[in-house]
Amino acid sequence: MLDESAYQALMSITKRPASVMVYGSGSWLTDHEGKRYLDFIQGWAVNCLGHSPRVVVEALSNQASRLISPSPAFYNDQALRLANQLVVHSCFQRVFFASSGAEANEGAIKLARKWGALHRNGAYQIVTMENGFHGRTLATMSASGKPHWEKLFEPKVPGFIKVPLNDLDAVVGSIGPETAAVMLEPVQGEAGVIPASREYLQALRRLTRDKGILLICDEVQTGMGRTGTLFAYQQAGIEPDIMTLGKGIGAGVPLAALLAKEEVCCFEPGDQGGTYNGNPLMAAVGCAVLEELLRPGFLERVRELGETLRYGLLQLSRKHRLGEVRGAGLLLALVLPQPKAEAIAELARERGLIVNAARPEVLRFMPALNVTIDEIAVCLGILDQILGEVFETA
Incomplete structure (x- = not known):
């Protein structure tokens, strides 16, 4: 083990074992003592192609030798390529790139509020789900429905109404003149992998259209092939107005995206941005990941x-x-x-x-999308x- 003082420089934000991970390949991690681990978390569904996949390594190496970041003040070829591919393979027409799922969700909240200001007489409220998780910025924590966050970092950002998942009547009762959108995960990951039913998502889409408000799907965890289709909304046979992506789109590098229908896009210059957003180094990885997922x-x-x-x-x-x-x-x-989940995970x-x-x-399982049958058998054993x-x- 390392000397205890070696761990002190990092701020304590979570419980971590003393193991220090130094190498990863596919479904396997190796720590500083040479012990190997079969990884069925993969960075909380981040490493969709496993650890250090060849296509990501090559994309990073090739792009780093060409251009890393010209700043968001200019177009770059990789961001344009990735945005166009996402548009082709989704129901959306516009893309904004970010560096994390929380940042993408923050952008979705801002876009919905701007749209509400313009099209619903200043409507700003967003109906979200109890036990939902949308990130760790102040606004996305406010949108989330984690019970132990209720009194943390007060005062929170106002304007979020929480209702139970799969309860359409509760959504109906929460919609009023100040409602701009409904926002949810197609599968609540942090809550313990709780799916929104196909019938519920379809009814929610009809309801939001009838009420003239937006439907936002947070696909930070479910998107990019995680649930078996490129995006989870496709399995419900619906088209949201806004969708967010993160985790798997970068396969381990900081990349996320906010996608929206053309009629929803109302940001003006200066409303939204970010120093690293859409940089070609990360976008090149996103292109490589998407191409891999779309292979026959x-x-x-x-x-x-x-x-x-x-x-x-x-x-x-x-x-x-x-x-x-x-x-x-x-x-x-x-x-x-x-x-006993924590005890089992520790064992x-x-x-x-x-x-x-x-x-x-x-217990939650999020292995690499290219995990092998043999690796699944090892996990189960x-x-x-x-x-x-x-x-x-x-």
Whole structure:
């Protein structure tokens, strides 16, 4: 282990084990002592192609030798290329690039409020979901529905009304003359992988159209192939007015995006920006990632791998008398009968498997989209052993 003083320079913001990660390849991480870990978190669904994928390394190397950042005052070829590809493969016409999902969501909130000011007599309120998660800026924390954030960093940004997910009547009751938009994750990741139902999303789309307000889909975690299609909204057969992307779009580098329909775009010069936003180094990576996801058969393979992992988790649930398996694609959760997720995640890490305790009673799985069948089998085997020990099942 490193000397304890080596850890003190970093501000303490989360509990971390003493292991220091120094190398990653595909689904595997290696720490400073040479121990290897099968990573089924992948930076919270960030490393969609695994650790240090060749296409990302090559994109970074090639672009770094050409142009890193001309500033947002100029167009650059990589940002234009990525924006056009996103437009071609989505229902949106305009793209703004950012450096994090929280920044993209902050932009979506600003865009909705500007639109409300122009088209709904100054409407600024946004209906969001209880237990939702939209980021860690002050506005996105205010939009989020995490209970233990309620009294943190007060006073918060006003204008967000929280309702339960999948409760259309609650949304109806929250819409008034000051409402500009409804904002939600198609699958609530931080809440423990809780999907919005297809019927709910379709009804929400009809409702927002009837009421003349916007629908915003936060696809920071669900987008870029994570749920088995390029974007999760496509599985519901709807078209949001605004969508945000992050995590997987950069496959490990700081890249995010705000996408919107043409009729919603109302930013004027000076309203929105960012020093690093749309820089060609990150945009080149985004292009490489998108090209990989769009290769023939790639997303079909994600769906197949997701079903393999889901089936394995269902078998473990039956064997050890656990709860439901929920989610889509390679964003899945296993519900436990007791709040032992953190203990299980800790035991798994000790045995070389990294999984996430999303909630005290929920384990979350977000492996690389190109994880192998054999790696899934290793994950399930380690879990099987641990679950047998923890829940004392035969």
